[in-house]
Amino acid sequence: MYNNFVEPEKALLLRARRLDKQALAEIYDLFSPRLYRYALRLLGSPVVAEECVADTFERLLLAMHRGGGPREYLQAYLYRVAHNWVTDYYRRNPLPELPLDPNLQADHEPSQALVEDMDQQRLRSALGCISPDQRQVIVLKYLEGWQNEQISLAISKSIGAVKALQHRGLISLQKILLDEPAAME
Amino acid sequence: MSHSPEEAYLRLRELFHRLRVTPPRDPKVAARARELFLAKVDAVGDSRPSFFLLLISRLNTFEKPRRFAWAVTSILLAVALLLGGAGAAYASQSALPAEPLYQLKIAIEDLRLTLSTDEAGDANLLLQFIQRRVDEMASLAGHERFEDISIPVARYNDSLLQLATIILDYIERGDSRARELISLLAEALAEHEKVLSTLLETLPASANSGIELAIQISKEVFESEEMTQGEVEEEASEGDVEIKDIQPDKGLQGQTLNVEIVGENTHFSAASVVNFIPANGIDVNTVVANNSTSITVNVTIESSAPLGGRQVTVVTQEETASGESFRIEEEVGNSPEESEGNNDEFGEIELIDVDPDVGRQGQTLTVVIIGEGTHFSSNSQVSLGSGIATNSISVQSSTQLTVSVTVANSAALGDRNVIVTTGSEIVGGQEFRVESGAADESGDEGERNDESDGGEQDSDQEEAQEVIFTGTVESISSQTWTINSKHVAITAQTEIKDDIEVGDVVEVRALLMPDGTLVAERIELND
Numbered sequence: 001m002y003n004n005f006v007e008p009e010k011a012l013l014l015r016a017r018r019l020d021k022q023a024l025a026e027i028y029d030l031f032s033p034r035l036y037r038y039a040l041r042l043l044g045s046p047v048v049a050e051e052c053v054a055d056t057f058e059r060l061l062l063a064m065h066r067g068g069g070p071r072e073y074l075q076a077y078l079y080r081v082a083h084n085w086v087t088d089y090y091r092r093n094p095l096p097e098l099p100l101d102p103n104l105q106a107d108h109e110p111s112q113a114l115v116e117d118m119d120q121q122r123l124r125s126a127l128g129c130i131s132p133d134q135r136q137v138i139v140l141k142y143l144e145g146w147q148n149e150q151i152s153l154a155i156s157k158s159i160g161a162v163k164a165l166q167h168r169g170l171i172s173l174q175k176i177l178l179d180e181p182a183a184m185e
Numbered sequence: 186m187s188h189s190p191e192e193a194y195l196r197l198r199e200l201f202h203r204l205r206v207t208p209p210r211d212p213k214v215a216a217r218a219r220e221l222f223l224a225k226v227d228a229v230g231d232s233r234p235s236f237f238l239l240l241i242s243r244l245n246t247f248e249k250p251r252r253f254a255w256a257v258t259s260i261l262l263a264v265a266l267l268l269g270g271a272g273a274a275y276a277s278q279s280a281l282p283a284e285p286l287y288q289l290k291i292a293i294e295d296l297r298l299t300l301s302t303d304e305a306g307d308a309n310l311l312l313q314f315i316q317r318r319v320d321e322m323a324s325l326a327g328h329e330r331f332e333d334i335s336i337p338v339a340r341y342n343d344s345l346l347q348l349a350t351i352i353l354d355y356i357e358r359g360d361s362r363a364r365e366l367i368s369l370l371a372e373a374l375a376e377h378e379k380v381l382s383t384l385l386e387t388l389p390a391s392a393n394s395g396i397e398l399a400i401q402i403s404k405e406v407f408e409s410e411e412m413t414q415g416e417v418e419e420e421a422s423e424g425d426v427e428i429k430d431i432q433p434d435k436g437l438q439g440q441t442l443n444v445e446i447v448g449e450n451t452h453f454s455a456a457s458v459v460n461f462i463p464a465n466g467i468d469v470n471t472v473v474a475n476n477s478t479s480i481t482v483n484v485t486i487e488s489s490a491p492l493g494g495r496q497v498t499v500v501t502q503e504e505t506a507s508g509e510s511f512r513i514e515e516e517v518g519n520s521p522e523e524s525e526g527n528n529d530e531f532g533e534i535e536l537i538d539v540d541p542d543v544g545r546q547g548q549t550l551t552v553v554i555i556g557e558g559t560h561f562s563s564n565s566q567v568s569l570g571s572g573i574a575t576n577s578i579s580v581q582s583s584t585q586l587t588v589s590v591t592v593a594n595s596a597a598l599g600d601r602n603v604i605v606t607t608g609s610e611i612v613g614g615q616e617f618r619v620e621s622g623a624a625d626e627s628g629d630e631g632e633r634n635d636e637s638d639g640g641e642q643d644s645d646q647e648e649a650q651e652v653i654f655t656g657t658v659e660s661i662s663s664q665t666w667t668i669n670s671k672h673v674a675i676t677a678q679t680e681i682k683d684d685i686e687v688g689d690v691v692e693v694r695a696l697l698m699p700d701g702t703l704v705a706e707r708i709e710l711n712d
Binding site: 041050143168177 | 194196197198203204205207210211218219221225226227508538539540542555615616651653
């Protein structure tokens with residue numbers, strides 16, 4: 001289980017909403033590493049992932065400064081912000097071309113490191129091609145290890161809708177990655 | 186290259202695993218990022234505190250001035266009555282700041298507030314008082330008494346803080362009056378801003394600061410109230426009646442067991458009726474309401490009960506709670522073992538997709554139903570609930586079928602369960618919603634979404650695909666542009682970022698609708 005879905009105590013969130021530095025530092029320390037991994041998986045670049053994390057926390061801070069921000073479910077809130085950031089990033093930046101499946105290149109045996117690197121790029125590129133909602137569900141489910149109930153909470157959709165998005169996302173990824181290698185070209 | 190579903194799934198899992206592994210974060214960069222964030226916290230903390238922070242800082246001391254005001258008010262009122270009785274009190278109502286009767290006017294206002302017995306009464310008075318303060322500012326400006334304007338400005342500020350306190354209290358308690366009060370206050374503040382802005386244009390520069398402060402206060406409160414309005418709506422939307430949990434959520438053929446159903450915003454009572462849909466093979470023996478959100482039902486599952494999911498509903502008078510399901514599984518010894526560590530629902534028998542899952546009254550449409558672990562066949566029957574007739578069914582595989590349905594003009598609006606029956610296999614798990622036959626008559630609710638700063642549209646337009654392309658603008662009209670021979674619809678939501686003319690090369694982000702229409706979301710010059 002890679003996600004224990006710890007929600008900070010409400011008192012911590014309340015203190016943070018009053019811009020208590022210690023509370024905000026605790027929240028940063030708790031969620032920053034997770035958000036970094038989430039962003040890195042999707043973006044592939046440590047620099048851009050750091051940018052995503054910084055912007056996510058800045059938005060949280062500004063929302064709280066305005067008197068807004070989450071009253072509960074902080075983790076769901078932060079992942080929604082990060083998800084939106086990534087979605088905007090995908091929109092602003094051309095999608096990387098889907099690399100060939102290294103396992104299909106039969107003329108020589110690719111190194112394990114190369115295979116892993118290209119696999120990562122392929123999945124990342126494919127995730128950029130599916131709808132944002134599908135992507136969010138697939139990523140939270142299969143990369144972050146969330147349960148459907150948690151995803152339902154995070155994206156404000158019913159569990160049935162989460163399952164449907166999961167199904168459609170898997171089908172889309174299958175088409176892009178396995179059935180139609182040229183789909184992105 | 187084609188893969189069996191199992192091969193495809195295993196390959197996808199392998200890819201997921203690859204991406205799950207991430208290199209460690211550079212500790213120096215991480216430490217620097219943390220420092221930067223905390224520096225931003227300091228910077229925000231040092232800037233002018235938000236209205237709500239001001240409010241919070243005053244909440245704890247709010248009672249003291251009020252008691253003090255009571256004492257002062259009593260003395261002033263006694264003096265006023267001694268000097269001139271009720272006539273003086275009446276005459277004071279038109280007094281302006283720094284005039285002798287103004288203190289009495291304010292004292293009477295404070296007294297009325299003190300005597301008010303509830304928050305609603307306080308709010309009404311405060312709304313009157315802030316209007317008076319704006320009138321006073323205007324009168325003072327008219328008499329060129331600019332030096333006294335700071336007096337009503339200060340009281341204007343105080344009254345707004347008190348109003349906001351009441352609103353926050355309402356929200357904390359989930360009191361629906363918050364919405365009404367916010368609406369009234371927003372209306373008043375919008376009007377005040379107009380008046381004060383006009384004043385600002387006519388005043389000498391030396392007198393501007395007071396009015397500017399009042400405008401700033403009204404704007405800030407207005408913005409804060411708008412946000413608060415969003416929170417009220419958010420909280421209201423969280424008021425959906427639903428079942429949040431069922432424990433246990435499965436039972437075996439031949440078993441009798443207690444099942445606890447946990448609701449949210451429900452009003453379970455002794456009159457509640459628990460339904461398992463479809464009901465065949467499962468009998469409800471007793472129902473005990475533990476409290477308004479918890480109910481325990483004793484059920485017996487027949488040995489021959491069809492396997493699969495059952496939608497669970499709890500009906501309490503007009504209230505129907507649903508949202509979770511209960512499964513019937515084979516008796517111990519016959520149940521298939523779930524693969525270790527597999528928490529992704531593969532292996533269960535249920536419907537996992539209904540597409541589209543919405544239809545309009547009077548509409549005939551084709552719906553694709555996807556199952557998992559199902560055994561769809563030519564014998565399968567499909568039910569999309571009352572008011573929806575099944576015209577034909579086409580089975581593509583054991584897990585996919587297509588059904589043509591007609592939604593009656595009189596079909597009740599709302600969700601219903603989708604059930605596919607194949608012999609003894611009865612499968613549910615998805616819903617289909619009937620909407621009004623009138624096309625898109627609903628206005629955009631403009632749902633507030635604090636965290637959507639990133640700009641993602643919060644819609645589930647599964648049929649619409651986002652496309653981005655570049656091209657030359659060939660024609661421009663208010664509703665349609667032609668770009669590279671493509672007609673692109675322009676709506677009120679379309680963001681046109683630059684001054685664009687025919688002949689310019691632009692980048693278009695648009696939604697490709699199911700009917701092939703392109704609806705522009707953003708158009709900008711292509712650098």
